[in-house]
Amino acid sequence: MPSTMNEPMIRARDIHKRFGEVEVLRGVSLQMDKGEVIAVIGPSGSGKSTFLRCLNHLETIDRGRIEIEGEAMVTSGSDGLARYVADAELRRICRRMGMVFQHFNLFPHMTVLQNVIEAPMVVKGQRREEIVPRAEALLRKVGLLDKCDAYPSRLSGGQKQRVAIARALAMEPDIMLFDEPTSALDPELTGEVLRTIRQLAEERMTMLVVTHEMGFAREVASSVVFMDGGLIVEARPSAEFFAAPEHPRTRAFLHNML
């Protein structure tokens, strides 16, 4: 049954995922409340992106349980195998999560505005007249209203990513997932994207951000999750995490990063 007030937004239990011989996730559990901003950090290959992609069904898990505000999208029975809910149900639950990718994945054949209004029109059946003003407001918010009629190929990486954020927000998600949103950007362009994400944090958007930006994790995230080898090694409020990391592996990682 849909949510009571105190259900966490995301509850993931014992997620396992393997690609062939490699076990990428070896039992990851995470719970996050409404309005929380969690940064997921860790060396490459630690499984952090895969974990994020499992949450909105871009990857299917082998074992475990994922609930979005109390609604299960996948469960595991006594045989341990993951069983997903029916397709329509799954799509409805996943639609509560917006996602921003490392490589933007904007639709190149559509203008900036079309990119933003496409899904609300096609998926939600909203009329153009009602969605365009909202899309314009979102583009103004990310500072790109003047690029409305431009095609994505004319934009810088930072601008593309901000359009991608506006596009995800247009579906009015309850949770935003960011998969290394600044990793494909030139260093001088990361600031504008991080500012936009920070702005969302101030508006109490629930966000899970896989990132290599330690400064961002420290300043914006309420908690930090450190993953390594397909497991969560350490998960704590970000102030504590950076002040006094507990695990030796966390310390080694932070030492290399900072």
Place this chain on the structure above:
Amino acid sequence: MDYVISIIGPLAEGSLVTLKLFFITLALALPLGLALALVRISRFRSLALAVGGYLWLMRGTPLMLQLLFIYFALPFVPVVGVRLPDFPAAVVAFALNYAAYFAEIFRAGIQSIDRGQYEGAKVLGMSYGQTMRRIVLPQMVKRILPPMSNETITLVKDTSLIYVLALNDLLRAARGIVQRDFTITPFIVAAAFYLLMTLVLTWGFQRLEKRYAVYDE
């Protein structure tokens, strides 16, 4: 010059047969080819394999043979055996054959679209059908324009094969006049007709490419 003008009438009539076959084939083979491509890349293994076999058959035997088979041999095949008049027989053969070639062009175009496009559409809640219709196929069109241009130009010229069914297309009309008047002029005029048709096609595809050039990928 007067002679040229005097044979333009019958050659133009032949061109009409050629153009009729060309357009009907396109109208049938494009949707059929797209359907074949979508099945070929679908997760329905056995259907995809069956389409693979179909493509092998249609691309692996001469169009001329298929034409002759559908006209002369099909009536004797049990169950599906029907006797088709000459022009419909030609249409069926051309549509089935060209659909196979189009299917491979469509497939190549669809598979060239980055996986990120599917993921971008999926996280916005689009179904597979919506993703195809709104995101993948429109981008595919831009990429397949050059090979499509090739294939349709080939189709214009392949229509001349229907002379084996004694259909009076452009080339057969020209040959008739050559044999009657003992001059090769009709061949030259026929060549000019073909060149004109392919010129219009080439120009049309150029315009399409320009229209799609408004965006880069």
